[in-house]
Amino acid sequence: MTVDFKQALADSGIPTTEAGLRAAWEAEVIAQGSQLSNTSAYSPFWRVISALVTKPLLWLLTFVSDTVLPNFFVKTAGGAWLDMLAWAVDVERKGAGRAVGQILFTRADSTGTLQVPIGTVIQSASINGTVYQLVTTALGVFQAGQSQLQIRIMYAIRSYYAxxxxxxxxxxxxxxxxxxxxxxxxxxxxxxxxxxxxVQVMPETQHDISLQIWPRLTLNADERQALLASVEQFVRTAFRETAGTGYVLTLTLPQSRFSFSRLGEELHQQFPGLESLRFENTDIVSQLNIPRIRNLQVAIGD
Structure with a gap:
């Protein structure tokens, strides 16, 4: 259950927006018999009221709804406010403690004995940009033939940003x-x-790319060579080697699948002079790295 304290103020009839306060001021002015008729946003009177009354009151209301009221209650209080609520009933905040438990170790080869020493650190993968660590607090010993073992651990309180x-x-x-x-x-x-x-450079993986193309029979020798060079540049652009070519195509990315069939489709769309083409490669599935070209061979097929 959550409580919207600003809405609670509004429900009690207290204006909590600039428009609401403006309406309340106008109603009060009329109730007091004022003859002011200029109610535009540029009225000198209302500009003074906004600067000297409305804005400071909004600051006060925000402080009350976002700070004072939430800290009146144990569920929503925090920091020194919560300590004061605890002090009122003669209770002190508990100190920080480390979570303890057990973790299951599994080994692939169960032959022989194996020790897991005290202080062994277990590290998580990155979770929302943070890496967590646990540390063993007892000696663990795999006996011969034993593939699984539970060992006591403690949260290391050494989470850090990846x-x-x-x-x-x-x-x-x-x-x-x-x-x-x-x-x-x-x-x-x-x-x-x-x-x-x-901050580090994204790790790279190196790949050999082989492509055969078959130009349309209507192309002469010079046009065939120009097509060959353009296709090579297009492929290199997909692997982020060239910039400013004006080509619109799918680029390599970390943690993704690079599809050569899609690259083939984009080559056909870009170069009408291509009759057919064939990549010798399968898709590249990248992890936290970026695929790069080690060798590129583009040849005209027989």
Whole structure:
């Protein structure tokens, strides 16, 4: 259950918006017998009222609805306010504690004995940008033939923010940019988490690409060679090697599947002079990395 304290004020008849307060002021002016007739937004009287009364009152109402009222109740209070509520009933806030429990270790090879020493760290994958760690607090020993073992652990309270990977097009002086970014992060502290964040170049995977094309029979020798060069540039653009070509196509991305069949469709759409084509490659499924071309061979088929 959640409580909207600002709505609670409104439900009790207290205006909580600038428009509501303006309407209340106008009604009160009329009730007091005022003869003011200029009610436009540019009226000097209402501009003074807005600056000296309405805006300060809105600040006060916001403070009451967002800070004072929530901190009157244990469920919604926090910080020093919650400590004061606890003090009123002679209770002190409990200190921070580490979660404890057990974790199941599994090994693939159950031959022989294997020790898991005290202090072994178990690290999670990145969860919403944060990595969590657990640490064993007891010695674990796999006996021969034993493939699973439960060991006591404790939350290490060493969660930290995962590194940030930056994707550059090939040929961009990544090292100098990365140096500037890390200086902004670690020296000037612009990311808000101290030195826990390290900016790095996105890891790369290297691939050999082989493509055969069959130009239309209506093309002469020069047009066939121009088509060959353009197709090669198009493929390199898909792998982020060239920029400013004006081609509109699907680019390689981290954590995605790069489809050569889709690239083939886009080649056909871009070059009407292509009769047929064939890639020797299967789709590239990337993880937290970016596919790059190691070798590219584009040839005209027989």
């Amino acid at each position: 590194n940030a990977f930056v994707l550059f097009d090939q040929g961009v002086p990544a090292a100098s940019y990365i140096e500037q970014m890390n200086a902004q992060v670690t020296i000037e502290g612009n990311h808000g988490h101290g030195d826990d964040l390290l």
